[in-house]
Amino acid sequence: MAISVKVMHRPEPETTSYLRAALSGMALTFKHMISPTSVTQQYPEEQTDLSPRWRGTHRMEVHADGRPKCVACGLCPTVCPANCIKLVGGEDDQGNRYPIVYEIDEFRCIFCGMCQEVCPVEAIHVGRHFENAEYTRDRFVYDLDRLMEQDHPTTLLWDPSDPRSE
Amino acid sequence: MDFVPIHGELDLGFVAIPWALLAMTAKTTGIFTVLMLVVAYTTLAERKVSAWIQDRHGPNRVGPFGLLQPIADGIKNFLKEETLPATASRAFFVLAPILVLFPSLVTFAVIPIAAPLPTPVGVVDMIVADVPIGILYILAFSSLAVYGVVLGGWASNNKYAFLGGLRASAQMVSYEVALGLSLITVLMLSGNVTLTEIIWQQQQLGMWYAFPLSLAFLLFVISAFAETNRLPFDMPEAESELVTGYHTEYSAMKFSAFMISEFGHMVTASALMATLFLGGWDIPFWTGDNMFWHQGQLISGFAADGSTILATPAIWKTLLTLAAFAVKTGFFLVLYIWIRWTLPRFRYDQVMALGWKVMLPTSLAYVMLMAGTILTLDEIGMAFGFGYGLALTAVSLACTIGFVFYLDRGRIITGAAALHAQKVEIKTISQPAPAGD
Numbered sequence: 001m002a003i004s005v006k007v008m009h010r011p012e013p014e015t016t017s018y019l020r021a022a023l024s025g026m027a028l029t030f031k032h033m034i035s036p037t038s039v040t041q042q043y044p045e046e047q048t049d050l051s052p053r054w055r056g057t058h059r060m061e062v063h064a065d066g067r068p069k070c071v072a073c074g075l076c077p078t079v080c081p082a083n084c085i086k087l088v089g090g091e092d093d094q095g096n097r098y099p100i101v102y103e104i105d106e107f108r109c110i111f112c113g114m115c116q117e118v119c120p121v122e123a124i125h126v127g128r129h130f131e132n133a134e135y136t137r138d139r140f141v142y143d144l145d146r147l148m149e150q151d152h153p154t155t156l157l158w159d160p161s162d163p164r165s166e
Numbered sequence: 167m168d169f170v171p172i173h174g175e176l177d178l179g180f181v182a183i184p185w186a187l188l189a190m191t192a193k194t195t196g197i198f199t200v201l202m203l204v205v206a207y208t209t210l211a212e213r214k215v216s217a218w219i220q221d222r223h224g225p226n227r228v229g230p231f232g233l234l235q236p237i238a239d240g241i242k243n244f245l246k247e248e249t250l251p252a253t254a255s256r257a258f259f260v261l262a263p264i265l266v267l268f269p270s271l272v273t274f275a276v277i278p279i280a281a282p283l284p285t286p287v288g289v290v291d292m293i294v295a296d297v298p299i300g301i302l303y304i305l306a307f308s309s310l311a312v313y314g315v316v317l318g319g320w321a322s323n324n325k326y327a328f329l330g331g332l333r334a335s336a337q338m339v340s341y342e343v344a345l346g347l348s349l350i351t352v353l354m355l356s357g358n359v360t361l362t363e364i365i366w367q368q369q370q371l372g373m374w375y376a377f378p379l380s381l382a383f384l385l386f387v388i389s390a391f392a393e394t395n396r397l398p399f400d401m402p403e404a405e406s407e408l409v410t411g412y413h414t415e416y417s418a419m420k421f422s423a424f425m426i427s428e429f430g431h432m433v434t435a436s437a438l439m440a441t442l443f444l445g446g447w448d449i450p451f452w453t454g455d456n457m458f459w460h461q462g463q464l465i466s467g468f469a470a471d472g473s474t475i476l477a478t479p480a481i482w483k484t485l486l487t488l489a490a491f492a493v494k495t496g497f498f499l500v501l502y503i504w505i506r507w508t509l510p511r512f513r514y515d516q517v518m519a520l521g522w523k524v525m526l527p528t529s530l531a532y533v534m535l536m537a538g539t540i541l542t543l544d545e546i547g548m549a550f551g552f553g554y555g556l557a558l559t560a561v562s563l564a565c566t567i568g569f570v571f572y573l574d575r576g577r578i579i580t581g582a583a584a585l586h587a588q589k590v591e592i593k594t595i596s597q598p599a600p601a602g603d
Contacts, residue, residue: 002596017574022509029508033218040223 052156055113055126058104058142059150068148069123072097076115076124084108085115102144106132113155125154169464169479172288185287193294194275201274205429206236208499212429215503246418251322254415258321263416263423266314269307270430276300277437278362280447280488281457282464284479289464292447292484293362300361301353304438305346308393311431312338315395315402318424319412330411334395334402337517341392341399344525348385351536352442355379355558365446366458370467371555374445378558381532381565383443385525390435392521395428397506401517436498437491444494447487455487528569535565 041048050056061069072089088101113126129152134140172189175182210225210232217224225232250259280292297303312335319331352375353359356367368374376383392399403411413424440446449455456466457477466477512520539561548554 019570019574025508026504029219029504032221033215033504035221037221038223039221042223 050128050130052128053158054128054130055111055155056129057106057127057132057150057152058109058115058147059125059127059152059154060102060144060147061123061125061154062148068099068102068144069121070099070102071121071123072099072102073120075118075120079114079118081112081114082108082110099144102147104142104147106140106142107137113157116155117157127152127154129153169284169289169477170462171459172285172290174287189285189290190294193290193292197274197279197294198271201271201430201433202426204433205426206240208429208433208503209239209425210236211499212503212506215500216507219504219507240422243419243422248420249415249417251324251415253323255321255323258317259415260420262314262318262321263420263427264314265317266311266427267423267430269311269314270427270434273304273307273434274430274437276303276361277434277441278365278446279437279491280484281455282479283481283484289479291362291459292488296360296362298360300364301349301359301442304434305342305349308431308434309338309342311427314427315412318416319402322412322415324415326408326410327412327414330402330404330408330414333404333408333514334412337392337395337399337401337521340518340521341389341525344385344521344529345389345393347526347529347533348382348389349442350529350533351379351382354533354537354540361441361446362458364442365448366456368445369448369453369456369458370550372552373555373559374443374448374450376443378555378562379443379536380559380562381528381569382536382562383439384566384569385529385532386443387439388520389525390439391502391505392517394431394435394502396432396502398509398512399517400511401514404511406511432499432502433495436495436502439498440491440494444497446494447491449487449490455483524573532565535561 063069072087074087074089077083077085077087084105084107086101086103086105087099089097090100091097111126116125119125124147127150129150132140172186175184176188213235214224214232225235228234228238250256275294276297278291278293278296283290283292315334315338316331319327319329319334322328352364355371355375355378356364358364358367364375371378391397395402401411402408403413405411408414413421416424447455453467457464457479458466460474463474464477464479465474467475469475536558539558543554543557548557
């Protein structure tokens with residue numbers, strides 16, 4: 001086995017012209033200077049089209065009466081590889097389980113989306129959203145109310161029968 | 167109407183102020199303000215043009231098209247913390263930005279910006295100080311700027327800053343020589359060092375000095391790039407090697423002073439190039455703007471019998487010539503920026519070799535040749551006019567072509583592709599076969 005090394009053939013100094021090269025360079029930069037094309041995305045005004053499977057900030061789905069859909073089964077804190085979900089479940093008079101405490105630490109979260117995949121009632125979702133800047137660190141621990149307030153579109157789950165989402 | 171220089175006094179009852187003093191104050195204030203504005207907007211132009219060259223937008227957040235960006239930058243620099251390195255030489259550290267800022271602003275005083283302006287109290291020259299030693303004044307002050315740079319680099323007590331200062335001193339001193347020598351030809355052709363008279367002589371010659379003295383023009387432009395420390399000669403700053411060179415340790419307004427002086431130098435050098443070689447405020451192919459003080463009279467030329475033709479200054483002529491001057495200066499400013507974002511930096515030894523081994527001998531030889539040519543033309547009795555200019559143009563063109571030919575193709579400077587001019591082939595390196603395969 002041999003590695004082949006390709007070395008560029010450089011022209012002789014007698015045949016290369018600095019001035020000609022400089023002038024052709026200036027012609028090139030001038031062409032770019034007057035051309036109106038721009039590769040810049042004017043971010044706050046122009047938004048990027050996020051992929052339908054973009055995994056970003058979480059949101060909690062709610063019932064029509066405003067209760068969270070979560071049944072506090074405990075699957076998401078179990079499956080979470082970053083251990084960022086804190087869940088304390090409770091039970092009401094009719095025997096319905098509901099979360100008393102449901103907190104996600106968005107700093108610890110690695111946005112793998114396994115909480116959404118594992119959820120049996122499609123309550124917790126990762127969303128197509130990334131603009132979650134805050135002024136203090138403690139604002140990054142999203143509690144239940146905050147998760148229920150989020151209204152960005154949720155992430156499309158990967159479908160094994162349609163791996164490219166076509 | 168008779169046009170005389172500005173005279174008389176403004177009588178306020180308790181004190182009488184000469185109109186000339188008022189005009190001088192107005193011109194000084196006006197030119198300083200405009201110069202600072204141009205400097206500020208050159209920084210914006212630099213960022214905008216670099217962005218366009220790189221297919222970006224450039225600053226566009228502050229004001230329409232980012233037009234308030236220089237003001238935002240200024241406010242930011244005022245509000246930033248002034249740092250003083252613990253080991254710095256305090257007095258010189260503070261002195262350096264002042265020393266570097268002063269010459270770059272003061273040199274503009276002798277550059278005429280427009281044709282004389284007629285007012286009810288006399289004709290005002292559109293120049294702050296029409297000193298008889300115009301060019302010498304500019305050379306004297308522009309070489310003072312190197313002290314600020316060296317002092318800043320030394321006083322910072324920082325190796326990078328010190329290296330930047332050293333490089334700046336070596337480079338500016340080297341190219342000062344070629345700069346001065348390329349100016350000699352201009353002085354020989356004009357027979358004068360006053361910038362107003364140099365413009366007048368270019369109007370009389372019927373062509374700008376860029377043509378009859380084309381090689382001097384080329385050498386002057388190259389030297390001016392080196393003098394202002396702009397790419398491809400920005401050795402003193404050399405971001406990739408020396409952090410930012412001599413102003414590494416400076417922050418806030420002191421840093422801003424260095425930046426203002428750099429851009430101020432750029433503007434002054436552009437205005438100087440426009441004045442010396444592109445006719446200053448002269449509008450081409452039009453003799454209506456030719457104006458010069460000759461024996462107390464404002465004349466626009468000489469008739470065939472040697473009598474003078476009086477000029478008729480007008481406000482619109484002043485404005486038009488001011489626009490011509492602005493266009494020419496702007497052209498050089500854009501050229502500065504354009505070249506900066508096109509060419510890579512020279513190596514330090516290349517800069518020194520170009521300065522001492524090429525520019526200096528070439529400019530010396532050119533001075534001799536031009537002196538001989540001018541002497542010959544005078545001896546054969548050719549009148550100072552268009553034909554005179556054409557003869558010089560022919561000689562200069564031959565010199566310029568020879569100089570460019572000599573400089574190029576591996577003789578002095580080569581293209582980047584030729585730096586590693588070794589013959590190489592595609593070769594195969596045999597590798598030991600992996601064990602157990």
